[in-house]
Amino acid sequence: MHPISKPLLKWFEQFGRHHLPWQATNSSPLGGQATHSDLSYSTSNLQQFAEGKTINPYHVWLSEIMLQQTQVTTVIGYFNNFIQHFPTIKALANASEDAVLAQWAGLGYYARARNLHKCAQIIVEQHQGALPKKFEQVIDLPGIGESTAGAILSISFNQNHAILDGNVKRVLSRYHQVKGHYGQSETLKELWRLAKYHTPNKRNANYTQAIMDLGATLCTRNNPECDRCPLAQHCQAKQHNTQGNHPNPKPRKNKPTRSVAMLIYQNTAGEVYLEKRPKKGIWGGLWSLMECENDEKTIDQAIKKFDKNAKIEQKLSTIKHSFTHYHLMISPIMVTCSKNTEGFRSIAELKVGLPAPVKKIIAQLD
DNA sequence: GAGTCGTGGTA
DNA sequence: TTACCAAGACT
Numbered sequence: 001m002h003p004i005s006k007p008l009l010k011w012f013e014q015f016g017r018h019h020l021p022w023q024a025t026n027s028s029p030l031g032g033q034a035t036h037s038d039l040s041y042s043t044s045n046l047q048q049f050a051e052g053k054t055i056n057p058y059h060v061w062l063s064e065i066m067l068q069q070t071q072v073t074t075v076i077g078y079f080n081n082f083i084q085h086f087p088t089i090k091a092l093a094n095a096s097e098d099a100v101l102a103q104w105a106g107l108g109y110y111a112r113a114r115n116l117h118k119c120a121q122i123i124v125e126q127h128q129g130a131l132p133k134k135f136e137q138v139i140d141l142p143g144i145g146e147s148t149a150g151a152i153l154s155i156s157f158n159q160n161h162a163i164l165d166g167n168v169k170r171v172l173s174r175y176h177q178v179k180g181h182y183g184q185s186e187t188l189k190e191l192w193r194l195a196k197y198h199t200p201n202k203r204n205a206n207y208t209q210a211i212m213d214l215g216a217t218l219c220t221r222n223n224p225e226c227d228r229c230p231l232a233q234h235c236q237a238k239q240h241n242t243q244g245n246h247p248n249p250k251p252r253k254n255k256p257t258r259s260v261a262m263l264i265y266q267n268t269a270g271e272v273y274l275e276k277r278p279k280k281g282i283w284g285g286l287w288s289l290m291e292c293e294n295d296e297k298t299i300d301q302a303i304k305k306f307d308k309n310a311k312i313e314q315k316l317s318t319i320k321h322s323f324t325h326y327h328l329m330i331s332p333i334m335v336t337c338s339k340n341t342e343g344f345r346s347i348a349e350l351k352v353g354l355p356a357p358v359k360k361i362i363a364q365l366d
Numbered sequence: 367g368a369g370t371c372g373t374g375g376t377a
Numbered sequence: 378t379t380a381c382c383a384a385g386a387c388t
Contacts, residue, residue, distance in 0.1 A: 065384095067385095069372085069382085069385060071374090073375090074374070075384085107372075108371080109372055109386090110372080143386065148384085164385095183367080185367075221383085222376090282370085322372095323371075324381095356372075
């Protein structure tokens with residue numbers, strides 16, 4: 001078996017991504033704001049320190065959480081905004097959940113944000129405000145599994161851990177032509193074995209970043225650029241021209257379509273009535289329009305319960321919003337409103353998180 | 367093991 | 378237009 005770490009690390013020095021905002025921060029008095037200097041790439045944590053740059057474990061942790069099931073280009077803007085609002089773990093711990101979700105809104109998978117917030121409070125209470133350095137302590141934190149824990153400790157402290165994210169799965173399953181799809185436990189077990197086999201005990205941080213960079217930039221799902229790949233010589237998929245078989249597509253299922261009515265109440269000040277969603281379920285912890293089943297009777301009952309004299313003012317065009325596992329048809333309905341009690345929020349200065357389609361609906365109101 | 371949990375880009 | 382999915386974790 002040909003180990004990949006040596007050619008991969010060499011490739012990384014020249015072609016890896018070295019200027020992502022969470023990778024290195026200038027240790028200026030201002031702090032927090034990552035500046036992309038002209039300094040050349042770094043090949044080790046030590047060299048990064050030598051360049052006057054330092055790894056911020058909080059930034060690494062935050063980025064790893066944001067990057068779960070989410071692409072780099074999407075994350076960058078959210079990351080920069082987030083650390084501006086919450087510059088330290090302590091600041092994050094002291095913030096309200098609504099304040100955290102407000103900055104996370106639009107990024108999706110909101111349990112990540114709720115868990116991140118919980119983590120910050122645990123870290124302040126139990127770890128003196130600093131990210132713990134023991135693997136067992138990190139993986140015990142909510143929302144952090146084996147791969148994310150390994151990535152955080154590898155990149156932050158150059159500790160010797162393997163990771164197995166989507167990039168690594170794709171690279172290794174091609175390199176070794178691993179059969180089966182990633183959902184199967186047998187396949188996953190084999191991939192973890194290979195991941196640990198290839199992970200070097202030196203320059204671990206760079207290796208972790210390198211294999212993710214390879215997967216993200218060359219060994220992509222579609223049209224991999226094998227001509228530029230440092231691992232092409234011994235890649236089984238390349239040799240047998242079976243790159244397209246990895247990842248092995250999951251057996252497909254038909255997504256159900258659900259329907260819901262969303263009621264729009266505006267008071268005389270133009271504020272909109274919003275209610276906080278339960279922690280469990282879709283959009284947990286975000287604030288949304290009042291919902292009910294999308295049929296005439298239920299809608300009529302719902303609006304009269306809120307206000308006896310309420311009437312439907314206008315039915316807006318239905319929006320189709322697709323999730324990973326179902327489609328949602330949203331019928332927004334503007335309702336007359338005589339109330340002006342609590343629960344109404346100014347659209348202009350929202351300090352809570354809104355689901356993406358709800359934000360779109362409200363943006364269209366004026 | 368299979369479902370749940372978001373969103374925007376892309377083929 | 379539709380389907381798929383990108384640096385997963387949890388139940």
